[in-house]
Amino acid sequence: MxxxxxxxxxxxxxxxxxxxxxxxxxxxYDADKIIEKVNELRSSFTGVNLKIKYAAKALTNISILRLMRQQGTELDVVSVNEARMGLLAGFEPQQILFTPSGVAFAEIEEAIELGLQLNVDSLPLLEFIGRQYGRAVPVSIRINPHIAEGGNIKIQTGHADSKFGISILQRPEIKAVTETYGIPVVGLHIHTGSDFKNADAFLRGAEVLFELAADYPDLRFMDFGSGFKVAYKEGDHVTDLADLGSKVSRAFQAFCERYGRELELWFEPGKLLVSxxxxxxxxxxxxxxxxxxxxxxxxxxxxxxxxxxxxxxxxxxxxxxxxxxxxxxxxxxxxxxxxxxxxxxxxxxxxxxxxxxxxxxxxxxxxxxxxxxxxxxxxxxxxxxxxxxxxxxxxxxxxxxxxxxxxxxxxxxxxx
Structure with missing residues (x-):
């Protein structure tokens, strides 16, 4: 514009x-601006296997989802209906990450039937998956790192009193449930909020996941969520994507070397791509x-x-x-x-x-x-x-x- x-x-x-x-x-909406932001984010990361999972809740119109698919992004959804929109737009089920927040278990069952990648946000849900599906459903686990960062308190999601994710203090309980039922853990997820101005919050969250990864030898990906700051008025401080990409890429490469193999690095931008x-x-x-x-x-x-x-x-x-x-x-x-x-x-x-x-x-x-x-x-x-x-x-x-x-x-x- x-x-x-x-x-x-x-x-x-x-x-x-x-x-x-x-x-x-x-x-x-300006399609060129969306394409520009996708390319800017992608070019900011080097030497890592990056996947951009567009956070559909930001703007879920099917035409916007089709544009995202055209640009090579995948999808992050928070409801089964968002996932159904994504499927109509042409995404494959395995390209869609479903990150619920305390939804009914019936919706979880729908998501599994659709073939989505499930991101587990609570111990009761993890128990449900174990009892109902045992080893049959590979999951990602959303961790609450107890990091209070971001802008308005209403969009901070990683502090100790947030409803989102499983507390990092419950690490032993997470491991006990997954081992009891043999639940395959293929991903670890963190999202601490929105409007981060620099890489520090991402790196602090990353260290939490890097340490937790020792409990799970079969990971395929790590998802660092989103929260990139965009400009709302002239002079606004924004997230320096080049700096963030450089620092996070180096930290992730070093982790993968310690872990013993390369994992995929996921981000879930919404506002960054369409605001x-x-x-x-x-x-x-x-x-x-x-x-x-x-x-x-x-x-x-x-x-x-x-x-x-x-x-x-x-x-x-x-x-x-x-x-x-x-x-x-x-x-x-x-x-x-x-x-x-x-x-x-x-x-x-x-x-x-x-x-x-x-x-x-x-x-x-x-x-x-x-x-x-x-x-x-x-x-x-x-x-x-x-x-x-x-x-x-x-x-x-x-x-x-x-x-x-x-x-x-x-x-x-x-x-x-």
Whole structure:
């Protein structure tokens, strides 16, 4: 994405033209940006057998999954339905890592029937696998390393009080269960959270897995999760992928030499690959001047982009319609009947009723965390691929909102 001669373009296509063709609000994704990020991550690691497992939860549209498969990535999923999406997109079952978080054992059985690689996140689940399948199901084990790193506390997943993974302090219990049932352990997994700025957190987690590997002589891979920091505004510190790749590659090569053979090194990027590709385009409904501030009310809300309200996340805002207007200070708010603030005291080129704004970094956890709150439909999604915009999800309608509601005739009677 770029701003060229004050025109906001995606692969040379004016987003005003895209908005006119597909309507607003609208998610627009840049395929070139996704491809660029995949290649950047891949080229950062040398001398290791790297596998990129795209974290589908970030953006699960089947067209995005097909683009990922086209670029040679594999898949990380957290639900069986995400896995089914991946299968529809053309991934093979063995290319899909299933990392549940306390799901029903019935869903585990579905995942095993589909042939997915199971990543075990609790001792009760490990016991279940042993009792039900014995030696028949090879597993990976997700370890909680008790490392508190990352950005917002809501996205830290490796600290001692996190619900995720099996505590490293339970190492003896893990080994006892696997030995009792003869469960084949083929992988070790760690994911300590998001928004890491440097390699240190990955290396600390890696050392935990390197030591644990002594318990399991038949490993095929180690999975270091993800958590790469991306830029949300100018001047943001981001993960130095080249530095991280160099340091982790060296550490992993040294481990493999000690272990006695080469293992695969896995990462599960989601936000890194799709955050910057996405823009949420919206239209200004009302500009309301109060004594204390000026509000820009738009035709969207936390039902379409919840990250500012949930994580206090910053998203750059571009006034696509009036990029050269005089700068003024605004608070940008949504149309939801709730405190629904996208940005407070943000300086923008003058915003007028009808102006189209673009929220950047809306590719990850935009549509996927969207809802029908206030009975409002979700927007359409468009992918710009090789200079051509393609509709990849239709806009919801009122019929979609009531489609699964069931009429109870007895309630149609009027009573006084």
């Amino acid at each position: 770029q701003v060229t001669n004050q025109v906001y373009q995606i692969q040379g296509v004016d987003v005003l033209d895209i908005a006119g063709q597909f309507g607003l609000p609208l998610y627009v 910057e590709c996405g823009s949420l385009l919206v239209q200004t409904n009302v500009v309301k001047e109060n004594p204390s501030r000026t509000f820009v009310h738009i035709n969207s809300g936390l039902n379409h982009l919840i990250r500012p309200m949930m994580y206090d996340a910053w998203h750059d805002i571009v006034n696509v319609s009036n990029p050269t207007g005089d700068e003024k200070n605004y608070t940008v708010v949504g149309y939801i009947c709730e405190t629904d603030t996208f940005a407070t005291d943000r300086n923008l080129p003058e915003v007028r009723p009808g102006d189209i704004l673009a929220f950047k970094n809306a590719g990850a956890y935009g549509y996927m965390m969207a809802s029908n709150y206030n009975s409002r439909p979700r927007p359409a999604e468009v992918l710009v691929y090789e200079g051509q915009p393609y509709l990849i999800r239709r806009r919801e309608t009122f019929d979609d909102l009531i489609r699964n509601q069931v009429d109870v005739p007895v309630l149609n009677a009027v009573t006084v």
